[in-house]
Amino acid sequence: MTACSDVHSSRAGETSSxxxxxxPESSEPEEITSVSVGHKTPEEYGKxxxxxxxxxxxxxxxxxxxxxxxxxxxxGTFFLIGDNINEQSAENVKRAYKMGCEIANHSKTHSYMNxxxxxxxxxxxxxxxxxxxxxxxxxxxxxxxxxxxxDKNMFDSIDLTFISGYGCEDYEVKVTAEQRYQRxxxxxxxxxxxxxxxxxxNFRTVQALEMIIPELLDQGYELVTCSELFFAKGVELRPxxxxxxxxxxxxxxx
Ligand SMILES: [Zn+2]
Numbered sequence: 001m002t003a004c005s006d007v008h009s010s011r012a013g014e015t016s017s018x019x020x021x022x023x024p025e026s027s028e029p030e031e032i033t034s035v036s037v038g039h040k041t042p043e044e045y046g047k048x049x050x051x052x053x054x055x056x057x058x059x060x061x062x063x064x065x066x067x068x069x070x071x072x073x074x075x076g077t078f079f080l081i082g083d084n085i086n087e088q089s090a091e092n093v094k095r096a097y098k099m100g101c102e103i104a105n106h107s108k109t110h111s112y113m114n115x116x117x118x119x120x121x122x123x124x125x126x127x128x129x130x131x132x133x134x135x136x137x138x139x140x141x142x143x144x145x146x147x148x149x150x151d152k153n154m155f156d157s158i159d160l161t162f163i164s165g166y167g168c169e170d171y172e173v174k175v176t177a178e179q180r181y182q183r184x185x186x187x188x189x190x191x192x193x194x195x196x197x198x199x200x201x202n203f204r205t206v207q208a209l210e211m212i213i214p215e216l217l218d219q220g221y222e223l224v225t226c227s228e229l230f231f232a233k234g235v236e237l238r239p240x241x242x243x244x245x246x247x248x249x250x251x252x253x254x
Contacts, residue, residue: 045232051076055199074223082108082128102225104142165195180208
């Protein structure tokens with residue numbers, strides 16, 4: 001319990017102090033600034049976990065996931081499908097970024113990309129990179145392959161770090177919130193990436209998060225973005241290394 005409230009208060013304090021100094025009213029178009037990472041050295045981190053969310057953004061479940069993250073003062077990484085980004089759903093992307101969450105690429109069309117030409121692969125990535133840049137001002141560092149389907153051509157064509165993660169089949173309606181919680185907790189370990197979905201209507205994952213987050217905090221985990229996870233573990237991002245990461249210190253392809 002103390003671990004939980006400690007993490008919450010220090011994280012919340014950090015967030016507000018940074019935001020106060022980085023929100024000038026004068027900037028021309030709307031300029032938004034994420035909470036910066038890097039107040040700590042890798043040695044100052046304890047156990048870390050990256051919560052990640054696929055298949056948004058949307059105007060419903062994405063916001064509900066953000067509500068839970070905000071309630072506990074934690075951050076996650078959102079892997080966006082380019083075709084889901086529109087004026088309305090972009091509001092939740094901005095909100096996530098302002099909260100210190102990381103925004104990443106989950107293709108344009110959410111198709112199997114392991115049989116595409118290099119040209120088509122690059123078009124999928126570029127489209128979503130550009131959309132993300134329009135919203136938050138910077139291009140993403142991470143890519144989650146749709147269906148975690150990869151081939152050599154994809155590694156050669158995509159200049160981003162590939163991310164998989166430990167999933168709980170939360171895209172299946174029949175998997176209850178309790179099962180999502182249990183399956184996630186069975187798999188967690190220091191440095192792990194947890195794969196969840198904020199697709200439209202996935203309320204059972206929102207319910208599961210209400211159990212997962214307090215339990216992880218209680219166990220002493222710090223919930224961080226993907227960038228921060230690798231930083232905390234002292235792992236350099238090398239997009240040319242043909243690894244699909246499920247945890248930061250992974251050295252094999254899967
Ligand atoms: Zn997906």
